[in-house]
Amino acid sequence: MAEWEEPAERSSHPEDDEVRVGIFREELARRLASVREAIEEACLRASRPAGCARLLLASKNVAPARIRAAYELGARIFGENRAQELKAKVPALADLAIEWHFIGHLQTNKVRDVLRYASVVQSLDRLG
Numbered sequence: 001m002a003e004w005e006e007p008a009e010r011s012s013h014p015e016d017d018e019v020r021v022g023i024f025r026e027e028l029a030r031r032l033a034s035v036r037e038a039i040e041e042a043c044l045r046a047s048r049p050a051g052c053a054r055l056l057l058a059s060k061n062v063a064p065a066r067i068r069a070a071y072e073l074g075a076r077i078f079g080e081n082r083a084q085e086l087k088a089k090v091p092a093l094a095d096l097a098i099e100w101h102f103i104g105h106l107q108t109n110k111v112r113d114v115l116r117y118a119s120v121v122q123s124l125d126r127l128g
Contacts, residue, residue: 024066024069025069025073028066028069028070028073029073032055032070032073032074032075035055036055039053039055054077055075055077056077056078056079056101056103057070057075057077057078057079058078058079058080058081058103059078059079059080059085059089060080060081060082060085061085064089064092064093067089067093067098068093068096071093071096071098076097076098076099077098077099077101078098078099078100078101079100079101079102079103079122080100080101080102080103080118081102081103081104081105083102083106083107083110083113083114086100086102086113086114086117086118087113087116087117090117099119099120100117100118100119100120101118101119101120101121101122102114102117102118102120102121102122102123103122103123104122104123105123105125106121106123
């Protein structure tokens with residue numbers, strides 16, 4: 001999902017931020033609905049039951065407030081590819097029943113932290 005990131009420039013008017021959050025939420029809702037529909041259609045084309053595939057939202061560089069908005073729209077699985085961000089986001093969103101995945105390369109010295117916060121590690125170092 002593209003365009004989750006915070007804009008580089010913020011307004012000094014609080015009402016501008018409220019409008020931007022409202023627009024973001026509407027756009028996110030539209031995009032999530034579109035992706036969910038595409039997943040459902042793909043399952044049907046593959047003769048698999050509806051709901052057989054799960055949607056994971058990559059949350060790299062995404063503020064906790066935006067993850068919370070996606071959660072409110074029904075997203076439950078989020079993937080992080082940086083151990084430091086995972087370590088910061090999980091406690092910030094601990095009141096939500098999020099299933100956290102670690103996605104991507106995992107350095108040996110980060111394994112302990114990742115295993116503390118992620119329920120799934122999706123990583124491949126190398127084949128062969």
